[in-house]
Amino acid sequence: MREEIKNLLELQRVDLELDRIERRKDEIPEEIRVLQKQLEDEENKFESFLEELMDLEKKLKYLNLDLEENEERIRKYMNQLTTLKSNEEYRAMMNQIQLEKDRKAQLEDQIIELMEKIENYKQKRKFLEDDLKTKRNEIRKRIAELEEELIRIDDNILVKRDERKRRAHNVPEKLLKQYEKLRQLRGGEVVVPIENGTCGGCHAELPIQVQVELKTTGKLIRCEHCGRLIFSLNSE
Numbered sequence: 001m002r003e004e005i006k007n008l009l010e011l012q013r014v015d016l017e018l019d020r021i022e023r024r025k026d027e028i029p030e031e032i033r034v035l036q037k038q039l040e041d042e043e044n045k046f047e048s049f050l051e052e053l054m055d056l057e058k059k060l061k062y063l064n065l066d067l068e069e070n071e072e073r074i075r076k077y078m079n080q081l082t083t084l085k086s087n088e089e090y091r092a093m094m095n096q097i098q099l100e101k102d103r104k105a106q107l108e109d110q111i112i113e114l115m116e117k118i119e120n121y122k123q124k125r126k127f128l129e130d131d132l133k134t135k136r137n138e139i140r141k142r143i144a145e146l147e148e149e150l151i152r153i154d155d156n157i158l159v160k161r162d163e164r165k166r167r168a169h170n171v172p173e174k175l176l177k178q179y180e181k182l183r184q185l186r187g188g189e190v191v192v193p194i195e196n197g198t199c200g201g202c203h204a205e206l207p208i209q210v211q212v213e214l215k216t217t218g219k220l221i222r223c224e225h226c227g228r229l230i231f232s233l234n235s236e
C-alpha cells in the first residue's frame with residue numbers, strides 16, 4: 001500500500017476516534033440532566049409522602065379536639081340533669097346526652113383508625129427515607145463520575161487534535177483537501193477498503209477494471225455510488 005494511503009488511514013483513524021469522543025461528550029450533559037431529574041422526582045415523592053403524613057397528624061389533632069369538646073358537653077349536660085324540673089325536660093336532655101355519646105363512640109373509632117394509619121406511615125417513612133438516601137448517593141456518585149469523564153474527554157480531545165494536526169501534515173495537500181471535503185459531506189469513514197469486489201462503504205459492486213486497477217496501481221479510486229475513496233489492502 002502506498003505511503004500516502006497509510007498516512008491518510010492513520011489520519012482517518014484519529015478523526016474517527018475524535019468523532020466518537022465528541023459524540024460521547026455531547027451525550028454526557030443529557031445523561032446528567034436525566035439523573036438530576038430522577039433525583040428531583042424521588043425527593044418530591046418523599047416530600048409528598050411527608051405532607052400526607054402531616055395532614056393525617058393534623059386531622060388527628062382536630063379529631064382529639066372534637067372529642068374533648070364532645071366530652072365537655074356530656075359533662076355539662078350531666079350536670080344540668082339535676083337542675084331540670086320536668087320529666088319532659090329530663091327526657092329531652094337524656095336524648096341529647098345519648099346523641100353526644102353516640103358521637104363520642106364514632107370519634108373514638110375514627111381516632112383509633114387514624115392512629116393506626118399514622119403508625120403505618122411512620123414505619124413506611126423510615127423505609128422510604130433509607131431508600132431515598134441510597135438512591136441519592138447512587139445518583140450523586142454517578143453524576144460525579146460523568147463529570148469526571150467529561151474532564152477526561154476534554155483532555156483527550158486536546159491530545160487527539162494535536163495528533164490529528166501531526167497526522168494531517170503527513171498527507172499530501174491535495175489528497176488532504178479531498179478527504180476533508182468528503183468528511184464534511186458524508187462524515188464517518190470515507191476512506192474504505194475494497195471488500196469482495198464491492199465498495200467497503202456502500203457495498204456497491206465495483207466494475208472489474210476498477211477492481212484490477214485498485215490492485216495493480218495501489219491508488220485510491222472514488223466510488224461511483226457513494227463518492228468514498230476506495231483502496232486495496234493487498235495492492236502490488
Ligand SMILES: [Zn+2]
Pocket residue numbers: 199200201202203204223224225226227228
Ligand atoms: Zn461506495
